[in-house]
Amino acid sequence: MTRPSIHRTTLAAGALAATLAGTAVESRAQDTEVSGWAAVEVRVFTEPSRHPGQDPQRIQPSFMFQPELRADFFDGAGRLTIIPYLRVDQTDRERSHLDLREAYVQYLGDSWDVLAGLGKVFWGVTESRHLVDIINQTDVVDDVDLEEKLGQPMINANMHTEYGSFGLFVLPGFREATSPGWDGRLRATLPVETHKAQYESSAKDHHVDFAARWAHNLGDFDIGLAHFWGTSREPRYGLGLDDLGRPVLIPFYDIIHQSSVDLQATLGAWLLKFEGISRWGHRGDNHFLAAVAGFEYTFFDLFETGTDVGLLLEYLYDGRNSLAPPTANDDDIFFGSRIALNNTQDTEFLVGAIIDRHNQATAARFEADHRIGDSWKIEVEGQFFMNVPVGDNLKNVTQDDHVQVRLFRYF
Amino acid sequence: MTKRLIAAALVLAAAVPTFALAETPEEKGLRIAKEADVSDAGFADFTANGKMILRNKQGKESTREFKGWTLEVSDDGDKSMNMFTEPRDVKGTALLTWNHKQGDDDQWLYLPVLKRVKRISSSNKTGSYVGSEFSYEDLTSPEVEKYTYKWLREEPCPVKPELTCNVMERYPTDKESGYSKQIAWLEKETYRGYKVDYYDRKDTFLKTLTFHDYNKYADKHWRPGKMMMVNHQTGKSTDMLWTDYQFKTGLSDGDFKSTRLKNLR
Numbered sequence: 001m002t003r004p005s006i007h008r009t010t011l012a013a014g015a016l017a018a019t020l021a022g023t024a025v026e027s028r029a030q031d032t033e034v035s036g037w038a039a040v041e042v043r044v045f046t047e048p049s050r051h052p053g054q055d056p057q058r059i060q061p062s063f064m065f066q067p068e069l070r071a072d073f074f075d076g077a078g079r080l081t082i083i084p085y086l087r088v089d090q091t092d093r094e095r096s097h098l099d100l101r102e103a104y105v106q107y108l109g110d111s112w113d114v115l116a117g118l119g120k121v122f123w124g125v126t127e128s129r130h131l132v133d134i135i136n137q138t139d140v141v142d143d144v145d146l147e148e149k150l151g152q153p154m155i156n157a158n159m160h161t162e163y164g165s166f167g168l169f170v171l172p173g174f175r176e177a178t179s180p181g182w183d184g185r186l187r188a189t190l191p192v193e194t195h196k197a198q199y200e201s202s203a204k205d206h207h208v209d210f211a212a213r214w215a216h217n218l219g220d221f222d223i224g225l226a227h228f229w230g231t232s233r234e235p236r237y238g239l240g241l242d243d244l245g246r247p248v249l250i251p252f253y254d255i256i257h258q259s260s261v262d263l264q265a266t267l268g269a270w271l272l273k274f275e276g277i278s279r280w281g282h283r284g285d286n287h288f289l290a291a292v293a294g295f296e297y298t299f300f301d302l303f304e305t306g307t308d309v310g311l312l313l314e315y316l317y318d319g320r321n322s323l324a325p326p327t328a329n330d331d332d333i334f335f336g337s338r339i340a341l342n343n344t345q346d347t348e349f350l351v352g353a354i355i356d357r358h359n360q361a362t363a364a365r366f367e368a369d370h371r372i373g374d375s376w377k378i379e380v381e382g383q384f385f386m387n388v389p390v391g392d393n394l395k396n397v398t399q400d401d402h403v404q405v406r407l408f409r410y411f
Numbered sequence: 412m413t414k415r416l417i418a419a420a421l422v423l424a425a426a427v428p429t430f431a432l433a434e435t436p437e438e439k440g441l442r443i444a445k446e447a448d449v450s451d452a453g454f455a456d457f458t459a460n461g462k463m464i465l466r467n468k469q470g471k472e473s474t475r476e477f478k479g480w481t482l483e484v485s486d487d488g489d490k491s492m493n494m495f496t497e498p499r500d501v502k503g504t505a506l507l508t509w510n511h512k513q514g515d516d517d518q519w520l521y522l523p524v525l526k527r528v529k530r531i532s533s534s535n536k537t538g539s540y541v542g543s544e545f546s547y548e549d550l551t552s553p554e555v556e557k558y559t560y561k562w563l564r565e566e567p568c569p570v571k572p573e574l575t576c577n578v579m580e581r582y583p584t585d586k587e588s589g590y591s592k593q594i595a596w597l598e599k600e601t602y603r604g605y606k607v608d609y610y611d612r613k614d615t616f617l618k619t620l621t622f623h624d625y626n627k628y629a630d631k632h633w634r635p636g637k638m639m640m641v642n643h644q645t646g647k648s649t650d651m652l653w654t655d656y657q658f659k660t661g662l663s664d665g666d667f668k669s670t671r672l673k674n675l676r
Contacts, residue, residue, distance in 0.1 A: 343542050
């Protein structure tokens, strides 16, 4: 079965950005730059697969490619950015995909800027969960850390004033969450049939979403307030059949309102962090609150070795019920450590675990980064699930402990 | 009348030596630091391209390249941004600093892969800046209030012996500083720095910074083309090369906001 790997809206927005910019670039381009990276990834699972249909291979290689084109015009005030992303996965066809991470034109005024096209935006301050970060859809198949994002069609205008930065977003079109296919690991017993997605809005994935954000710095405090109205980035799931009559999970996207606050106090070596959301509109759970709060403390230049050691502790609360989109972070504690050697190769380690306060179900993780020479980088990640009882949302993936090695070549 | 004249004469007699004759080495040091600060005032803003060459004990080199933007702030410390262009894996990573005359500076780090702006702690004074021999403290703007001073002597400048330098000690006021003292060589007429010796917390000789290839920009603002930092304790060194200085480019406060870091190029 074939289907377009890039969403139509995405393509349209990308094409619009390219066309708008094309003319300007041809005539006025002053500075054009091509860079990017290619990478090979190998995932090694420690246990055999358990769900029907999954590839029995425990070693799963992948290839990734992300070229980046940037051009400036109007004396640097105009910008064109095009960043496609390709993954070719040997195991899971659903993991192989092509996306436009970014494809936009932008104009920078004195204390304002506007952007049109596919953009990428990050909101928030906490480390264990990115609750308030809602503009871009998560590219779930790309990395279990949920930090990879799909390009979002948008028109965005920002004003930067002495009373803070005000941002408005018009988001014409929605990107579905990616999800592993039958062959892939790190999924529920049944895979999600993404192209049978259902929507509360009759406009389906063409619903125009809106968002507004105010962000300000007041001395030691950085604060952000935002509101989002549109298609929930997180789907609920129901049972259904795929085109071959096999049972699958069907994603259902509600129209939601979400208000959020993110706050950080920076007091010496202490970073105190809070993110909270209030969300309305999921069928079956019309309103819930969720929050992450915690701190990061860093011992800089420990014992004059140059090494920085940061300690992180966060509490995660989520008041949603079982009819809302599922989460594993209802009442959890996260603790972790970030270690930076501050050497010429920028060697860094991150270890952490999220533990459920009630049943001690634990998701533990480590990451290590190291540059080799000037243009290579190796990244090692491990993800482990422990103590997961029957009935916990993590139960589906307990056999998917794995170590992942990525080798990047930058150009 | 006579009494008043005598009184006036006494006041003058008391005042004159204080200014001309009995200036203590501490007062002279502070005066020179203030004069140096005033001499560079009015630059408004400048941009430059930087390149760092990091050398380990064996002479093995690695490089960092970045673009720098600096905005003069008259009633507080300056604001600055640095964005890395090399090595490629950190390309786009940017650091925004609001220097303050008193208290900790404010710093934000932009991580381009996640598009994330992160307010970071600026209490990291002694740590190495991106693996170089420059610490964060070495790169903050040299506000007068950050030190107390003591003038030592005049002598031919290091690097440029045909010029005369004031040599003075300065003692960091910040308790988290990595230094017990610094000895600085400032050229007499233009206040150009030619050398700084750094002494660590145990008062042991740690590093030497020398300044080379000065040029004058916008009539009166001297900037070095090269700064060389040598660590005497580890044998490592870092050269910082500056090119494409441009002054009064029209940058404004609105350009130095954390929410604009993602637009740097």
